[in-house]
Amino acid sequence: HHGGTDIPEQPMAGGHKCFPRPSTESIFPPAEESLIDSCWVLSAAHCFEDNDKAEKLEVILGRTFRKQNSSSEQIFKVEKYWNHEKFHNETFDNDIALLKLKTDIGICAVNSPEVLPACLPERGLVLPDWTECEISGYGKDFEFAAEFSERVKRGFVRLWPKERCVPDVLSQRTITSNMLCAGDTRGLDDACKGDSGGPLVCRNNDKMTLMGVISWGDGCGQRDKPGVYTRVTHYIDWIKSKIKANPV
Ligand code: 4AZ
Numbered sequence: 001h002h003g004g005t006d007i008p009e010q011p012m013a014g015g016h017k018c019f020p021r022p023s024t025e026s027i028f029p030p031a032e033e034s035l036i037d038s039c040w041v042l043s044a045a046h047c048f049e050d051n052d053k054a055e056k057l058e059v060i061l062g063r064t065f066r067k068q069n070s071s072s073e074q075i076f077k078v079e080k081y082w083n084h085e086k087f088h089n090e091t092f093d094n095d096i097a098l099l100k101l102k103t104d105i106g107i108c109a110v111n112s113p114e115v116l117p118a119c120l121p122e123r124g125l126v127l128p129d130w131t132e133c134e135i136s137g138y139g140k141d142f143e144f145a146a147e148f149s150e151r152v153k154r155g156f157v158r159l160w161p162k163e164r165c166v167p168d169v170l171s172q173r174t175i176t177s178n179m180l181c182a183g184d185t186r187g188l189d190d191a192c193k194g195d196s197g198g199p200l201v202c203r204n205n206d207k208m209t210l211m212g213v214i215s216w217g218d219g220c221g222q223r224d225k226p227g228v229y230t231r232v233t234h235y236i237d238w239i240k241s242k243i244k245a246n247p248v
Contacts, residue, residue, distance in 0.1 A: 002142055002221030003188035004135075004155030007064065032137045032198030033099065034210055035061060035117045039108035039248045041099040042239070043197035044213050044230065045087035048097055054078045059101060062114035066138045066150050072114040076101040082242055084235070091174040095215040095230045097197075098242050106248055118201050118210040123236040125204065127211065129161040133182060133202035135214060135227075139195030143220045148194040155189025157182040159202070159211075160226045169225060171218045178234050180212055183226030191227045192220035200229045 031047035041059055057078040063070045079102040084094040101108040109115050136154040140147070165181035167173055175181075182200060184190060191198070191214045200212030212229030219225065 002190040002192050004153040007152050007154050032195055034199040035109055036120055037117055039101045043097045044095045044215055045083040045097045046092055046095050047197045048083055054080050061109055064152055074109055074115055076108055092216050093176045093178055096213055096235050118199055119207040121209045121211055121233050125233050127159055127202055130158045131202055132156055132158050133200050135191050135200050137195035137198040139192040157184050157189055178231050180229050180231045181226035187223035190221040
């Protein structure tokens with residue numbers, strides 16, 4: 001991220017049920033993703049080529065340093081993944097992908113302080129404008145940084161009102177109803193290159209709820225330019241139908 005701070009190796013305090021710390025982790029080459037169930041991970045469609053073979057993908061959960069093994073990590077092969085059928089490569093409309101982790105024993109990720117699924121929102125959930133949410137990832141510290149971050153970072157951004165999430169504030173690029181904007185009113189934290197696929201989580205009824213998938217933006221950390229996120233509430237039926245049709 002632009003701005004943001006290192007995530008401590010120890011879990012954060014707090015009483016919420018899911019996701020005491022962001023469990024976005026990195027597949028390599030860099031794509032980020034969020035665990036939503038023991039064997040299911042959500043990411044962004046633009047992170048995957050249509051002909052990417054699932055066998056080439058690996059999902060690493062519970063790691064803090066991008067290139068350093070950790071005793072808390074859980075690594076999985078990917079059995080199959082789905083890019084949204086209506087993903088639009090020019091506008092990034094429907095920028096969402098679902099990955100199914102591979103297992104022989106019917107469970108994949110095991111909950112731990114470092115690895116916990118994010119909660120999915122209900123289909124109609126709309127949080128108030130300016131709700132503070134959290135993003136995380138190994139993305140670049142600034143737009144033209146040479147390297148991705150070595151350590152996972154997190155940042156805080158607020159949900160922007162729909163009326164302000166318009167082409168005028170994002171170099172005239174198309175914004176669809178399947179996108180949401182979030183940005184730091186202090187002009188500090190933002191997602192950046194390499195963070196996409198990762199989570200935008202917001203507290204709802206004390207549960208860290210996956211409201212967005214990091215998708216795109218116009219540069220990083222520019223004041224008055226929000227980041228753009230896939231609006232997860234529009235995909236609840238899509239996600240649930242895939243999970244139902246593909247039992248672990
Ligand atoms: C990216 O390229 C990217 N500032 C993601 C988010 C933002 C910019 C770039 C938002 O993955």
